[in-house]
Amino acid sequence: MYVYLNGSFQQADEARISPMDRGFLFGDGIYEVTRVINGHLFRLEDHLARMDQGLAGLGIELDADERARIPELHQEILEKNNLTEGQATVYLQISRGTAFPRTHGFPLPPVKPTVFLSAAAFVPHTGLHDSGISAITISDVRWSRCNLKTVNLLPNVLATNEATKAGVGTALMVRDGVLTESPNANVFGVIDGVLYTYPVSHYILNGITRMTVVEMARDLGIPLREVAIRDTEVSRLSELFVSGTTTDVQPIVTLDGAPVGDGRRGPVAKALQDELLKRFDRGY
Numbered sequence: 001m002y003v004y005l006n007g008s009f010q011q012a013d014e015a016r017i018s019p020m021d022r023g024f025l026f027g028d029g030i031y032e033v034t035r036v037i038n039g040h041l042f043r044l045e046d047h048l049a050r051m052d053q054g055l056a057g058l059g060i061e062l063d064a065d066e067r068a069r070i071p072e073l074h075q076e077i078l079e080k081n082n083l084t085e086g087q088a089t090v091y092l093q094i095s096r097g098t099a100f101p102r103t104h105g106f107p108l109p110p111v112k113p114t115v116f117l118s119a120a121a122f123v124p125h126t127g128l129h130d131s132g133i134s135a136i137t138i139s140d141v142r143w144s145r146c147n148l149k150t151v152n153l154l155p156n157v158l159a160t161n162e163a164t165k166a167g168v169g170t171a172l173m174v175r176d177g178v179l180t181e182s183p184n185a186n187v188f189g190v191i192d193g194v195l196y197t198y199p200v201s202h203y204i205l206n207g208i209t210r211m212t213v214v215e216m217a218r219d220l221g222i223p224l225r226e227v228a229i230r231d232t233e234v235s236r237l238s239e240l241f242v243s244g245t246t247t248d249v250q251p252i253v254t255l256d257g258a259p260v261g262d263g264r265r266g267p268v269a270k271a272l273q274d275e276l277l278k279r280f281d282r283g284y
């Protein structure tokens with residue numbers, strides 16, 4: 001498998017970063033994961049716009065030539081790994097770079113950011129999309145800049161581990177009495193025929209799939225309110241699902257041991273799943 005690291009394609013097991021890389025020492029970096037269907041990077045422009053916002057949010061500056069190369073690097077990593085047919089994902093990570101000595105402050109003068117890409121074949125979880133999964137709720141202990149897609153993923157890792165220990169597929173995080181998102185996806189629920197989702201804010205990542213779901217709901221005539229679902233409203237939900245680059249539209253049919261609605265995938269999730277597949281085919 002080839003990866004891209006700081007200017008060249010290399011075999012993954014030969015690629016090396018310094019232990020002084022600030023991504024390693026501080027989680028001082030951002031990442032993106034983009035879905036690929038037959039060589040086409042789905043909504044790459046939106047991923048790169050979010051990447052730019054993340055870099056600006058962290059004050060990491062790529063030089064103009066390197067920034068201009070990022071889209072073609074996505075294509076090249078697919079070609080290098082023979083992943084232009086079928087489905088795949090491309091992972092991009094940019095850290096502030098390598099600096100001695102280890103201090104919290106930004107290196108002065110700034111150092112060259114570390115740029116890393118990898119790609120892997122991807123198999124969608126189609127069976128789970130039909131059957132739905134179970135979930136637990138868990139306290140959202142993350143910071144208040146969740147809009148930045150940083151590599152500081154420890155709360156997400158621990159929440160996922162709690163879900164695994166509970167024998168369920170994911171965890172839905174609750175902050176101030178409302179559902180925010182899962183460790184790797186945005187959350188949507190249906191109450192009285194209206195689709196609800198947490199509004200764009202610093203407390204969630206505005207998922208590219210979330211944006212797509214919002215557009216699809218509008219185009220399909222599904223009423224949507226960007227208003228968070230209260231944990232006290234869970235018993236009123238007829239449907240619950242999460243959306244993400246690797247989860248697609250994933251129904252949740254049991255929450256904290258109780259069925260959601262009739263305990264099966266509902267019509268809103270099904271309509272959005274079907275529409276998402278159409279958009280994957282058409283490419284946007």
Ligand SMILES: Cc1ncc(COP(=O)(O)O)c(C=O)c1O
Binds near residue numbers: 181186206
């Ligand atoms: C916390 C969180 N929320 C939402 C998402 C979904 O974002 P996207 O649809 O861009 O994959 C992710 C994706 O990794 C995530 O980590």
